Amino acid sequence: MIYLDNAATSFPKPPEVLKAVAEALAAPASPGRSGHAPALAASRIIHKARKNLARLLGAPDNSxxxxxxxxxxxxNIVLNGFGLKPGDHVISGSLEHNSTARPLSRFQREGQVNWEVVPPGPDGLLKPEDFKARLNPKTRLVVLNHASNVTGSLAPAKAIKEAIGDIPLLLDAAQTAGSMPMDDYCQWADFIAFTGHKGLLGPTGTGGLWIREGLDLRPLSVGGSGSRSESLVHPDFLPDALEPGTANTHGLAGLAAGVGFxxxxxxxxxxxxxxxLTQWFLERIIDIPGLKIIGPGPGVKERVACxxxxxxxxxxxxxxxxLESGYGIMVRSGLHCAPLTHQFMNTMPGGASRFSIGYFNTxxxxxxxxxxxxxxAAKKPSRA
Ligand SMILES: Cc1ncc(COP(=O)(O)O)c(C=O)c1O
Incomplete structure (x- = not known):
């Protein structure tokens, strides 16, 4: 198998990840709850995951x-917990995944917010000045997909933050965390959301959020936290405030190992x-007759490996x-949960075939x- 679907989920995971998950699953785990030795060991696993991720993102405060x-x-924790009110204005990029586009569309349909999308320039890239031009006194939040999971284009996130000034920036780092250096991001971003199973090489069922000091979020759900158990009021301090329920200890053990790797x-x-590998691939395929690359072609540095x-x-x-039956190559076809991007790229309704390269590809x-x-390209599909 040639696995080129790393934008969906990375494969393979480093052996350290498999070992860490198996070891954590083989022990009783109730992190932050009981006081016996295995429970304390489970808490140390969570601590290690938090420490490794804080290092990767340059977070000054692990909590x-x-x-x-x-x-x-x-x-969703940010979009629902930020306290958006009817009449508030939210700006987003145009290459958003449904994980932000659907919540924003729901708010818009229900009259909760006024959502404005910044279109890409003719080269398919987003321009910081286009975000600045849309700011108005009601703008409360800017939402940005750091890198498109369709075109691979990388948004100029830091320049966009400079252009929008004090308006908080929520960065969807699903396609970038673990695939590029980001150890200064906590110096300028306001919320950084990431998933554990893509570039971070961890298991599915893991992810996280970094929140700038001074920004408060109303928890989406509350419950047991292992802290302040005498009170019916959920703790308001981080990380407990946003981590109700028993943690995914074996998943986070794997994530800690993936980030450690x-x-x-x-x-x-x-x-x-x-x-x-991406540039090599782009240079080879650009002249294939009848083939169109959806997004930046060879030579563009502002992109990721998709x-x-x-x-x-x-x-x-x-x-x-x-590709799968003839060559054993795994790619993803269709709309990639990103209909807005396909609209802007004129690839609706059929979508595109996506090759996404990971660290273990050769x-x-x-x-x-x-x-x-x-x-x-020289053949017709057998069904045609
Ligand atoms: C840019 C982007 N945002 C969000 C997501 C959602 O990731 P998850 O399903 O891990 O929440 C993806 C996954 O495909 C993505 O590529």
């Missing part, structure tokens, strides 16, 4: 980093490897099926993928 089941949950390798090295294509005569699903993997695409 402002909370764990959630995935980035969708983290984004990345810190040892170095995020520069991860980024260089992924970009080298490349979507449309091939004349092929539906995105037929192409993905032919040059041979992308060579085979480029060769497979050029062979298929």
């Amino acid at each position: 402002r980093l909370v764990f959630t089941p995935n980035v969708t949950w983290s984004l 990345l810190l040892d390798v170095g995020l520069d090295k991860v980024r260089d490897h992924e970009m080298e 490349v979507s294509v449309v091939l004349d005569g092929w539906s995105s699903s037929d192409l993905a099926a032919a 040059l041979d993997d992308v060579k085979t993928a480029a060769w497979a695409l050029s062979e298929l």
Whole structure:
């Protein structure tokens, strides 16, 4: 199998991750609850996960980093807990995933907020001045997908934050956390939401959110926290305020190991490897007759390692099926939970076929993928 679907979930996970999950599952775990030795060991696992992630993001205070089941949950904690009121104005980028677009669309339909989308420039990239131009006295929040899971384009997040000044920026780092250095992000972003199972190399069911000091969120759910148990009022201090219920200890053990692996390798090295393969792939496929790259072509540095294509005569699903059956290549077809992006890229309703490269891919993997695409471009799908 040649796995090129790392934007969906990364594979393989480093052996350290498998070992950490198995070890944590083999022990009784009630972190932050009981006082016996295995419970304390479980608390240490959570502490390690928090410490590793705080290092990866350069967070000055570990306690402002909370764990959630995935980035969708983290984004919803902010969007629902930030205290948006009818009449408030929220700006977002145009390459948002449904994990922000659906909550924002629901608020809009229910008259809760006025949601405005910033379109990309002719080159498909977002411009900081277009965010600034849309600010008005009612603007409360800017939501930004850091990197598109369709086009791979990387938003100029720091420049956008500089352009919007004091308005809080919520960054969806699903496609960037673990794939590029981000150790200065806590110096300027306001909320950083991440998922554990993609670039961070952890298991599914893990994710989190970093929250700038001074920003308060009303918890989406409250309950047992292992702290202040005498009170019927849920604690208001972090991380307990946003972590009700028993933590996913074995998942976080795996996430701690995945992030530990990345810190040892170095995020520069991860980024260089992924970009080298991506540029090689883009350069090889750009001249394939009938093939269109959806997003930045070769030479653009502001991108991540995800490349979507449309091939004349092929539906995105037929192409993905032919890649799997003929070459053992796994990609994702369709709309990638990002209909807004496909609208802006004129790839509705069929979507595109997405090749997403991870740290464990090799040059041979992308060579085979480029060769497979050029062979298929010369054929008609068998169903046609
Ligand atoms: C940009 C972006 N945001 C959000 C998500 C949602 O991730 P999860 O399903 O882990 O919550 C994804 C996953 O595909 C994504 O690519």
